[in-house]
Amino acid sequence: MHYERIKERLGKVFGTSVLLRKFFYRLLNILLLRTWHIHKEIKNFRRKYKHVENISILDAGSGFGQYTYYLAKKNPNWQIESIDINDSEIKACNDFFEKAGLKNISCKVADLTNFSNPEKYDMILSVDVMEHIENDQAVFYNFFESLKKNGMLIISTPSDIGGSDVTNDKKESFIDEHVRDGYSKNDIFLKLKKVGFKNLDIYYTYGKYGKLSWRLSMKYPLFLIKHKWMLPVLFFYYIIVMPFCLLLNFADTRINNKKGTGLIVKAYKPINN
DSSP: HHHHHHHHHHHHTTTTHHHHHHHHHHHHHHHHHHHHHHHHHHHHHHHHTTTTOOEEEEEEEEEEEEHHHHHHHHHHSSEEEEESHHHHHHHHHHHHHHHHHHOOOEEEOOOOOGOTTTTTTTEEEEOOOOGSSSSSHHHHHHHHHHEEEEEEEEEEEEEEETTTOSHHHOOSSSSSTOOSSOBBBHHHHHHHHHOOOOOEEEEEOOOOHHHHHHHIIIIHHHHHTTGGGGHHHHHHHHHHHHHHHHHHHHHHHHOOOOOOOOEEEEEESSSSS
């Protein structure tokens, strides 16, 4: 599936006004299980760094900008830098954040394989980005260089256990733009450790409950969206399935998944290299 085309279509629909964009962000917060996990980790970060002033955060591969918006609203004293390789996404985000009156955000076009700001950020957030980048090792190195000492990296990405909805060697990725179907825990651990990261914590998301929720709330509706005449059907579809999806999402964030199709990765730049 050409996910980027669907994203462009959604961006055009919900980018026509500030209210619509805010409503779109709320929908993503509810529908996307990965957002539930990311919000949990951001809250943990906020508690850990509550006494630190002048927090600087990079949203690396910001897409629609929903995480940039969430971070900016969490604390007006945080400085959020939002970058993406898609210039149309950045333009839409700049327009929205300006109209929304958010002053602690800057957005620009950048390629993560050659983007680096030495020791600038307290946290780097990268959500569903690394599976799109072939030269991931270069990006991990740039992340390490760009973090302050004791800075935190948070990554959300598909795992190799059915990530990208791939369940066997012959099946192709559900998302055509993915360059890899997912990471194993050991693979991404070794790649991050190689560039210098310490205190890594990697855990599965989208376990048996989360995977079912994703199919009901995202995969099947995405197939419907391909046909414009099916859009009205989505309203009634979500009325029926959403209560179940919310319960499934809640369960996924509360249990220790022994395996899952997604990964959350937390890593720190050591104080002493």
